[in-house]
Amino acid sequence: MLRVLLLLPIASYRNQDFLDAAHKLGVEVVSAADHCPQFAPQRGLSPILSLHFDQPETAAAQVLASLGRRVDAVLAVDDAGVELAAVLREKLGLPGNAPEAVRPTRDKLAFRQLLQQNGLNCPAFHHLAGASEARALAAQLHYPVVVKARRLSASRGVIRADDAQDLLQQVRRVSRIQSGADRDAGALGLIVESFIPGSEHALEGLLENGQLRVLALFDKPDPLDGPYFEESIYVTPSRLSSELQTAIADSVQRVCAAAGLSHGAIHAEMRVNDTGVWLLEIAARSIGGLCGRMLRWRLGMTLEELILRHALGLPITQPEHSDASGVMMIPVPRRGIYQSVMGLEAAREVPHIEDIRITTVPGQRIAPAPEGASYLGFIFSRAATPAAAEAALRSAHAKLVFDIQPDLALAKSTAR
Numbered sequence: 001m002l003r004v005l006l007l008l009p010i011a012s013y014r015n016q017d018f019l020d021a022a023h024k025l026g027v028e029v030v031s032a033a034d035h036c037p038q039f040a041p042q043r044g045l046s047p048i049l050s051l052h053f054d055q056p057e058t059a060a061a062q063v064l065a066s067l068g069r070r071v072d073a074v075l076a077v078d079d080a081g082v083e084l085a086a087v088l089r090e091k092l093g094l095p096g097n098a099p100e101a102v103r104p105t106r107d108k109l110a111f112r113q114l115l116q117q118n119g120l121n122c123p124a125f126h127h128l129a130g131a132s133e134a135r136a137l138a139a140q141l142h143y144p145v146v147v148k149a150r151r152l153s154a155s156r157g158v159i160r161a162d163d164a165q166d167l168l169q170q171v172r173r174v175s176r177i178q179s180g181a182d183r184d185a186g187a188l189g190l191i192v193e194s195f196i197p198g199s200e201h202a203l204e205g206l207l208e209n210g211q212l213r214v215l216a217l218f219d220k221p222d223p224l225d226g227p228y229f230e231e232s233i234y235v236t237p238s239r240l241s242s243e244l245q246t247a248i249a250d251s252v253q254r255v256c257a258a259a260g261l262s263h264g265a266i267h268a269e270m271r272v273n274d275t276g277v278w279l280l281e282i283a284a285r286s287i288g289g290l291c292g293r294m295l296r297w298r299l300g301m302t303l304e305e306l307i308l309r310h311a312l313g314l315p316i317t318q319p320e321h322s323d324a325s326g327v328m329m330i331p332v333p334r335r336g337i338y339q340s341v342m343g344l345e346a347a348r349e350v351p352h353i354e355d356i357r358i359t360t361v362p363g364q365r366i367a368p369a370p371e372g373a374s375y376l377g378f379i380f381s382r383a384a385t386p387a388a389a390e391a392a393l394r395s396a397h398a399k400l401v402f403d404i405q406p407d408l409a410l411a412k413s414t415a416r
C-alpha cells in the first residue's frame with residue numbers, strides 16, 4: 001500500500017479534501033499536524049503532533065524521529081507546511097522541489113529579489129527593516145505604493161499607501177498585523193513596492209520535470225485597487241486573449257525555472273497591463289481555501305486527488321470539458337462576531353449555483369482584510385460561459401444576509 005505523509009495545519013480549509021482523496025485512492029496517510037490530534041483517531045491515521053511548521057529544520061527532525069516506516073510522498077496541504085515538506089522530501093530522498101527553490105516563494109521580499117536578479121518584470125521595491133526607516137523612505141517614493149508583510153497570505157497585511165503620510169500610517173498598521181501573526185516579525189521587516197495597475201489573474205499549474213502544465217487560468221473580475229485587497233471572485237476559463245494567456249504561462253514558466261521549481265502543484269498570481277505580465281507571487285502549492293473545488297469537473301477528479309496522484313506517480317487523465325466555473329470567497333463585510341446567515345436556500349436555488357459552503361462557525365471572531373485572513377464561506381458556480389458563472393455568483397451572494405454582532409471585548413480594549 002502506498003503511504004503519504006500529509007502536513008495538516010490546524011487552520012487549513014483543505015485537510016478533509018486531502019484525506020478524502022487519499023481514502024478514495026486507497027493510500028495510507030501518516031498525518032503531521034501543528035496542533036492537536038483533530039484528524040487522527042477517527043481516520044485511523046498515525047499522527048505526529050505539535051510541529052512548528054515555521055521552523056522546518058527542527059520540525060523535520062521531529063517528524064523523522066517519529067515516522068517509522070518509509071513513505072512514498074510528503075505533501076503540504078497548505079502554505080504553512082510547504083517548506084517543511086521540501087526539507088522532509090530532501091532528507092527522505094523523495095522527488096520534489098528543493099528547499100532552496102521553495103524558500104523564495106514563501107517570502108515576498110525574496111520573491112522580488114528573484115524576479116529582479118533574473119531580469120523579469122518586477123516593480124521597484126524596498127526592504128523596510130524597521131518602522132524608524134519609514135520616514136526617510138517615504139520622501140523618496142513614487143506613489144501609490146503597496147506595503148506588505150513578508151510571509152503572510154490571503155492579502156493579510158497588504159495595504160496601498162497614496163502619499164508619504166499615508167505610508168507612515170500603513171507601515172505602522174502592517175507592522176502590527178505582522179507582529180501578531182509571525183513570530184519572526186521583528187527580524188523580517190516589511191516590503192514596500194510600487195503599485196502595479198492592471199487586471200488581476202491567477203494560474204493553477206502542475207510542474208513535471210520543470211515543464212508547466214496549466215490546469216486553469218482564472219480571471220478576477222472585481223477590481224483589486226486597494227487600499228485593501230480582499231479576494232472575492234475567480235472565474236475560469238479566462239476571457240483574456242490567447243496571446244495574453246500564453247504570455248502569462250510563459251512568465252510563470254520562466255519564474256519557476258529561475259527559482260528551480262520543477263515538481264508538483266503551483267499557484268501563481270499576476271497583474272496584466274499594457275507593459276506585460278507582472279507576477280505578484282508564485283506558491284509551490286495549489287490554490288487555497290476551498291477554491292480548488294471549482295476545478296472538479298474540469299479535472300475529472302478533485303484537485304487534491306490529482307495532486308496526490310502526481311506525487312505518487314499514479315496516472316492522471318484529464319477529460320475534455322467546455323463549461324466555465326467560478327468561485328466566490330465570501331468577503332467579511334466588517335469586523336465582529338459571526339452569528340448566522342439567512343437566505344441560503346434561495347441562494348442555492350439560483351441557476352448555475354453548484355454549492356455554497358459557509359465555513360465560519362457561530363461565535364467565531366471575524367475581520368476583513370488586511371487584519372483577517374479568512375472568508376465567510378465559498379459559493380461555487382458552473383455555467384456555459386464565464387460571464388454566466390460570474391453572474392450566478394453575484395446573484396447568489398446578493399441573497400445572503402449575514403448577522404455579525406459587534407465584538408464587545410474588542411470595543412472595550414480599544415476604548416481603554
Ligand code: ADP
Nearest residue numbers: 146152153154155156158194195196224229280
Ligand atoms: P498574499 O500572498 O497575501 O495574497 P500578495 O502579494 O499576493 O499577498 O498581495 C495580495 C493582493 O494585493 C494581490 O492579489 C493584489 O491584488 C494586491 N497587490 C499586491 N502587490 C501589489 C502591487 N505591487 N500592485 C498592485 N496590487 C498589489
